Amino acid sequence: MFETLDPATVTEWRAGLTQALETDSGLDDAARVDTIRALEELVCTATAAQAALAAELDASQRAEQSRLGVPAARRGRGVAAQVALARRESHHRGRLHLSLATVVRRELPHTWRAWRAGRITEWTATVIARETACLDLEDRWAVDETIASDHDRLERMGVREVVAACQAEATRLDVASVVARRRRAEADRHVTLRPAPDTMTWLTALLPVKDGVAVLAALTRAGDTARASGDPRGRGQVMADTLVGAVLGDDGTASPARVALDVVMTDQSLFGGSDEPAHLDGFGPIPAELARELVVGACDRDETIWLRRLFAAPTTGELAAMDARARLFPARLARFIRLRDRVCRTPWCDAPIRHTDHATDHDADGETSAVNGQGLCEACNHAKQAPRWRAGPSPNTGSHTVETTTPTGHRYRSRAPTVATVREVPIRVDYVLTG
Template sequence: MPSLLDQVRSLRAVLVDERIDPGAHDPAADAARVELIAALERLKSAACAAQADLTVGLDASVREQQSAADVPTRRRGRGVAAEVALARQESPHRGQVLLGLAKDLATDLPATRTALREGRLNEFRAMVVARETGCLDRDDRVVVDGEVCGDADFLHGLGTGELVAELRRRAYAADPTSVVRRHERAVSERTVSVRPAPEGMAYLTGLLPMPQAVACWANLSRSADTARAGGEGRGRGQVMADLMVERLTGQAEADAVPVVVDLVMSDGSLLGADPEPATVPGWGPVPAQVAREMVARASDALQAWVRRLYADPAGHLVAMTTRQRLATEGLATFLSVRDQGTCRTPWCDAPIRHADHVVAWADGGPTDADQLQGLCEACDYAKQAPGWRQRVADDDSGRHAVETTTPAGQRYRSRAPAPPRPAGVPRDNRLAQVDLMSPVERRVTAVLDSYRAA
């Protein structure tokens, strides 16, 4: 394996160091370009297959070590997906998906594994095969895998949509009952979620049975068409979106909805003197003008609060401390704002669910802002597996930093996102937390008063 590792590193060095001239307006080189693109794509697939094999070996090794350490059976393997995710610069959820795929390829999907190694299938399409055959027992799964992915001629030129349709047909033919059970399980997992979108927007998504989803869309569509036929000037999509908000919230107008927003912004952004964006934890940057509009609209008439935490001139949010094991509500809110609502584990985009001790409380870790970090549930549980260590680290950025050492000895560092800095404040001043409520005039006055008192 060390020899293979050296070879992989050498190949990477060649790809990084080799200056590939795009050779504009050189038709003579087009055939070579296309061949190289195809060869690199097959190389990527082969690399994914090798990563899957290594992942299975890592899982088996960790489970064996944990078994020798008398770790309970149900907890064996904890931390493997997180280790894989960090190594592949992916989220822990993605690491769990990749671990599951690796196990499937090693046991139930030999033809898919071969097709991946030979470059006839990429990793995404291999995941499609695993997903669409997951409801079958092992024997039926192996048969469907061989019929679809074992036939190179059949697989060649097959689009992803066609691949999904073919797998579903063959899965249903092999075991109709299992497919019906999968559908019933999917119906039981119906839900509604919200996630960030660019420009201060958000996606509100309902995962529904198809007839219900189509009925909801058709109702909004008909209502929007009726409104526009009556002279409504808004676009059809705008009317549908506003109608959805009004019907879900019971408000007469889409804008008149009670909200609570954690908005981290500098005084310059608030008062219009600075174009620096504000930040909504868990959502990302918001243009200064949009943030000011959010503040202005957060009036008593809208029954909305906008809570802001200000940074000191060095860019640090104000810390708090407690002797309790669990973080107080105020400290938990502070951590969520400092870490901007997103899990601190590198490459993890999941929302914060736990105020986690960097050094475990049982090992003497204090409950204060410096020794706490915001983590999602999966990352919090993963770091409790044997061999995981964390510590608060010094960082040149001055921001809160945590260094994680995995059981395999790899080290990763996470930094708290940089908060907006106040403008025009002497370096030796430190601002206290400011929690301001409507109306807007009171908020602005309070901000200025806090500056004078600092």
């Protein structure tokens, strides 16, 4: 039983559980199911403990920043990044964890008691907090009491049921705030791209409900019409092809789009002497065969192709320099760093690169160079500007490594990814699709 909540105690308990997993449990099936349930409750309580500590960290760091004279509007910067690093997750996830930790304990007391008792998951607590965010504090307390005061009932509810119940109560208490929230949500419409298995992608659009339903109906109608006329493609294939054609202009309804793609591949892969995977900027690794197919297809369509040599380090295979004939002005240097780092260099943050950052700050005489440069997402770049964050290139590591030290003294290293074997020299194939 825990007497104190500290690293040594938690590590000791985890070590005991790890040791227990080395042998067969010896339980009958009913006991196995009961133990799985008990462990799930333990996981829920553990995430609640993480939330409690995150909230304490936030309060402590804000107090320290206040003592250092940080303006009130900037206090708390960097705390979510510390939570994310500790939980080995992205800065975005760290922000969500910290926001939940500070809100649930203060504004959703019944939800907090159910969470720390292991009756609900962290995600269920997140959903309740999200669906009541538009309400004032008094109404939020009322929804929390209605939905979460009966822990047995709450535990039996599925996530969709919890969402529906929260939305119904929020609408009953303050319909105007629900309408205002919907309008704010419509302003947040956007499109994202994520890698999918087998060199595919998920293109996701967050749209107002009327637009999303209308788009799906139009694509479905196109698929049904094509299938009825004998098109051998499946309905899903027709819908996907119709969407691409409408955006890129292949269906005659729009002007051809000009699109630039950055592909990093070795010279041997380009000319068929190797199957070293290539890297497509904004997506990730792609097979050499597909990279060659993209280049050959661009040539067949008389599209513009630019080549630039990028040299790999002889011992690590990571990108180390650009063609000396290219001028190293900031725009090209920033592009090189983006191609070298691929995603945000903060450990466990796979967000797209938005800023080219000086690892050692420019104000601290940090050089504007590839060695002192790193690609970061916007949130991580802002986080490291908080007091007592330090970062810089880590020498004598055999690769491009940046070491970051947080205000609590924890150190994290990030290493640039390898793009080629040490025997090969990578080049960038940069081509523009002109339709």
